[in-house]
Amino acid sequence: MLNVEFKSDEVSDFHLKISQNIKRIRKQAGITQLNLAVGIGINSSGSYSDYENNKNSKKFNLNYLYKIAKVLEVDVCEFFI
Secondary structure, three states, X not given: OOOOOOOOOHHHHHHHHHHHHHHHHHHHOOOOHHHHXXXXXXXXXXXXXXXXXXXXOOOOOHHHHHHXXXXXXXXXXXXXX
C-alpha cells in the first residue's frame, strides 16, 4: 500500500476549485442559486450557498455533482478543470 502525504490545505483547495467552477458555470448559464438548489433537491438558496462557498464545512458530494452537471447540461469533468 502506498503511503501518500497531503499538505494540510491541499484537499481544501481541491474542494474550493470545484465549488468555484460550479459557481462560474452556473453564472454563465444564467441560473440562480435558488433555481439550481431546487433542481438538485436542496430547498434553500442559503444552504446551497454554503456548499458553493465552502462555508460551514459543507462540500458537494458525488450525488450533488452528478445532479448539478445534469441541471447545467455539462459533463461533470468540467468541475475539475
